[in-house]
Amino acid sequence: MSDLTLVSPAASHKEAGSAAVASPFTGHSKVIAPLGHFGRAVLRVSEDLIDAVSERLGVTLPREANRSATQDDLSALWLGPDEWLLISSEPHDSWAASLQQKLGDALVALVDVSHRQVALGLESPHVEDLLASGCALDLREAAFPVGACTRTMFDKAEVVLWRTGAHSFHIEVWRSFARYVEGLLRIAEEEG
């Protein structure tokens, strides 16, 4: 008989509000930590509507490639010339519905992906070296400044990297790849 214990991915959400989010890894990591729950939505807007939609959302959708903008708890991350990832650090139950309400009759595509991804936080003076273990991009601050974001590959997993500080990154990863990405980062951390 197997003594496997099945844990629902939703379990981590229940704890999100309180303190730390559950990580499948034992032992303490100094640099990698799962972040709490975020609201996430993918927004597709055609070129001629960007200004109008920015106004309705209350955050300026960046036109420049790989840049983000934040207003209060809502951030808009450029993913493509007509595609943004909206992230809210304080999502309430009807967050996506409230976005929809703000957008009104604007002809856009809005997909709630809050539960598709989870967030990993990375904070270390060596954060660029840690990410370089699985990502081929030039992530030095001169090339990838604070506020820069991009979809890219971390080893075999697609992630969204978002630089939140000189030494800190927010990584969005599909939940089934989260354990894999966290594991690789932990190996990189251990091996220094």
Added chain:
Amino acid sequence: MLIINCPYCGARPELEFAYGGQAHIDRPVQPADLNDEDWTGYLYLRENTKGIHAERWRHLHGCARFFNALRDTRTDHFLATYKVGEKAPEVTRP
């Protein structure tokens, strides 16, 4: 690693990209009007260039957009990349 210039994102590593076949092939406006030979040509027949080849690429794990590229099939050297809808730029072999 090969570095490819995405027209939207700039220089990015090869592993973010996916190949999309020969570029500048227009789908017939009225497929039903085509005879079998022309339809076969549209569906299956592609050039097998030794030299500069215009082809579609997709920045799949980046901005996810399709674009076109001129690549030398002998050396795997990318001579130019340009957005869909634009004409292929004039290039000379290096």
